[in-house]
Amino acid sequence: MCPFKGLTRLSPRLCRGSFNLLQLFRSKNKELGVDYLYDEVMGLKYKGNKIHSALLKNNDLIHGEAFINAAGPKASRIASMAGIQLPVESRKRCVFVFHCRDEIQGCPLVVDSSGVYFRPEGENFICGVSPGEENDPQCFDYEVDYNLFNETIWPILAHRVPAFESIKQVNAWAGHYAYNLLDQNVILGSHPQIDNLYFANGFSGHGLQQAPAVGRALSEQIVHGRYRSLDLSIFDFDRILKNAPIKELNVI
Ligand SMILES: Cc1cc2nc3c(=O)[nH]c(=O)nc-3n(C[C@H](O)[C@H](O)[C@H](O)COP(=O)(O)OP(=O)(O)OC[C@H]3O[C@@H](n4cnc5c(N)ncnc54)[C@H](O)[C@@H]3O)c2cc1C
Missing domain, CATH: 3.50.50.60 (FAD/NAD(P)-binding domain)
Structure with a gap:
């Protein structure tokens, strides 16, 4: 099978x-x-x-x-x-694509101590974070949680990389982790x-x-x-x- x-x-x-x-x-x-x-x-x-x-x-x-x-x-x-x-349960994870006007050369995959991660993806960047356990129920839909980007991820990105203060979020998607409890x-x-x-x-x-x-x-x-x-x-x-x-x- x-x-x-x-x-x-x-x-x-x-x-x-x-x-x-x-x-x-x-x-x-x-x-x-x-x-x-x-x-x-x-x-x-x-x-x-x-x-x-x-x-x-x-x-x-x-x-x-x-x-x-x-x-x-x-x-x-x-x-x-x-x-x-x-x-094993299904847990939703959202990935956000953003554009930064300033060029950041040689940017690696960065995982902030908060768990927020980002890395270059072509001309843009992708980023995400796993929500805390209390906000992470079993989930089967593919709705993107834009609040996660606006309220949690963006402030951390801007704190870590000053050029990310004026980024534009241009795309996003959601997928499911097969999460081993x-x-x-x-x-x-x-x-x-x-x-x-x-x-x-x-x-x-x-x-x-x-x-x-x-x-x-x-x-x-x-x-x-x-x-x-x-x-x-x-x-x-x-x-x-x-x-x-x-x-x-x-x-x-
Ligand atoms: C947003 C996101 C980012 C990720 N980033 C990374 C990363 O950077 N690096 C990394 O290593 N991994 C990453 N992953 C994890 C990776 O995608 C998964 O671990 C991997 O795809 C799991 O593969 P799989 O074949 O086990 O399951 P899946 O790819 O989920 O495939 C399972 C298949 O089983 C089928 N199926 C289910 N039930 C039945 C049934 N009853 N009968 C027939 N078919 C059935 C489904 O339709 C599906 O096709 C990420 C996942 C997500 C969601």
Whole structure:
């Protein structure tokens, strides 16, 4: 089960870049024998302690030897089909694009001590901040919270970089983090009780950069029954059962 359906909302520029990358991955995958199909997983069917097939919305059954939950912010819904509680929720994150009249040469990605971040993006800059826990409910809409920019982000930008006092906000979008409530780190690998169910969930905003390692690690687990190149067992599902967080402190 590899549920590719829809794309995370990104800026037009990022979307073009990501789309090219996706196309590249997709054509290589096809060359290697991957079949893509577009449907929705509605349920899982068992034989003993193994998943035997996934039931699709069009009533087809997909049979398989191994099933990976890669459903992003909807991962807990897939897990619940297997009777498993997964502490992953959808959390909205807004990204704002702004233009600055003054040229700022060599500006790196900057993360302010408040958590506000900014970096150049073409001729403009992008910025954002994660809201405090009290203002960060489970969320499935894509409405941009412009107050976040006006009231929280802009004053901090202007304090940090004087030239940002007179910026113009020119674009914005919202997307969803698959937020791991326990420790904001990925839940990776097989499930202790269900032999052929694997997780790649709860990336909490850093899944793109971890994707190549995650892909390799999971394929090693599935094909060889263990990690070979990188031991990623600290991210096992077990830590959820043991309530043993590996706290990620640098989520922006
Ligand atoms: C604003 C924003 C900024 C980010 N910035 C960064 C960054 O700078 N660096 C970084 O590394 N990461 C970043 N991320 C995080 C990164 O985008 C995610 O970690 C990554 O996209 C997760 O990939 P995924 O494949 O696990 O999930 P997704 O990309 O969410 O894909 C899940 C897929 O599962 C499908 N699906 C769900 N349920 C079902 C079902 N029942 N049946 C079939 N299909 C289903 C969905 O339609 C979707 O296509 C950012 C995220 C956001 C929102």
